[in-house]
Amino acid sequence: MNIITPPKKELMNRSLSTITINIGKSKINESVLEEIKRQLKEYEVVKLRFSKGISGEKQNYITEIIEKSNSKLIDFRGNVAVIFKKKR
Numbered sequence: 001m002n003i004i005t006p007p008k009k010e011l012m013n014r015s016l017s018t019i020t021i022n023i024g025k026s027k028i029n030e031s032v033l034e035e036i037k038r039q040l041k042e043y044e045v046v047k048l049r050f051s052k053g054i055s056g057e058k059q060n061y062i063t064e065i066i067e068k069s070n071s072k073l074i075d076f077r078g079n080v081a082v083i084f085k086k087k088r
Helices: 008-015 030-043 052-069
Strands: 020-023 045-050 072-077 080-084
Touching: 020 030, 020 052, 030 045, 030 052, 030 080, 045 052, 052 072, 052 080
Parallel strands: 020 045
Antiparallel strands: 045 080, 072 080
C-alpha cells in the first residue's frame, strides 16, 4: 500500500502548532511510545525534543520510534525531530 505524504512544507507548518514530546533521561519506554502513537493518531504530526544529555543516542531513539510507531521522519534539526503518520 502506497501512503501519500503531504508536502514537507505543509507538514512543517503543521508541526509549529503540534504538541512537543520531550525525551530525556528516562529515554524511550513503553509509556513514551504509547503517547507518541496516541498523538500521531490524533494529529498526524508530532514534534520530538531530545534533551542535550542524550544527544549522542538520539539517532538510535529516532530510528526506534519510527519503527515502533510505523511513522516517517519529516525533519531532524539539532535536538528536534518531526515525525508523521497518515490517519487511516
